[in-house]
Amino acid sequence: MSVAHHHTHSRHDEVVAARVKAMEAILVEKGIIGTDAIDFMSSVYENEVGPQLGATIVARAWVDAAFRARLLADATAACAEMGVGGMQGEEMIVLENTDAVHNLVVCTLCSCYPWPVLGLPPNWYKYPAYRARAVRDPRGVMAEFGLRLPDSTEIRIWDSSAELRYWVLPRRPEGTDGLTEEQLALLVTRDSLIGVGEALRPGAADTEAEA
Structure with a gap:
């Protein structure tokens, strides 16, 4: 990487x-x-089918506390409420990032991934280098994606499998109180749903699109 x-x-x-x-x-x-x-x-x-579906679900969780609670309690059922589910997403768990805890998802044996929510896995997710280093050196991996967290932040690694697939509910960026769900969804990236990145700041989505 x-x-x-x-x-x-x-x-x-x-x-x-x-x-x-x-x-x-x-x-x-x-x-x-x-x-x-x-x-x-x-x-x-x-x-x-792709990370835009996951982004829509995250945006809903950011603005609807009741839905967020259901998503964290039973991700598969909550996603089904929004018409998202199916093969490779039969059993999902959503992990909430907070100021104190950051979650990172990997599949150490192959490349199990929640397709209905995130689409097909990126190539780097399948590479042995990511699968091994995400466990041994998660901070180093995240740094190579541009994410540097305080030393006080606890990093938790979650190993997906064919039976159970994890994905991340990233922290809502500051300065987004006045945004609609559609605008919030544009701030959610595939990398933030895996945990190697965070949601974009307001204005960053436009900059990234232009780039």
């Missing part, structure tokens, strides 16, 4: 993408799947 690793991962991603494209071409040529079906599934995972 250093700069050198990022370069290596980029090359690896290019190779994987080329293989996927080649596999798609073979499947289409043999009539096993059509291009329309591929485009449809790509659209679903890009626009309907």
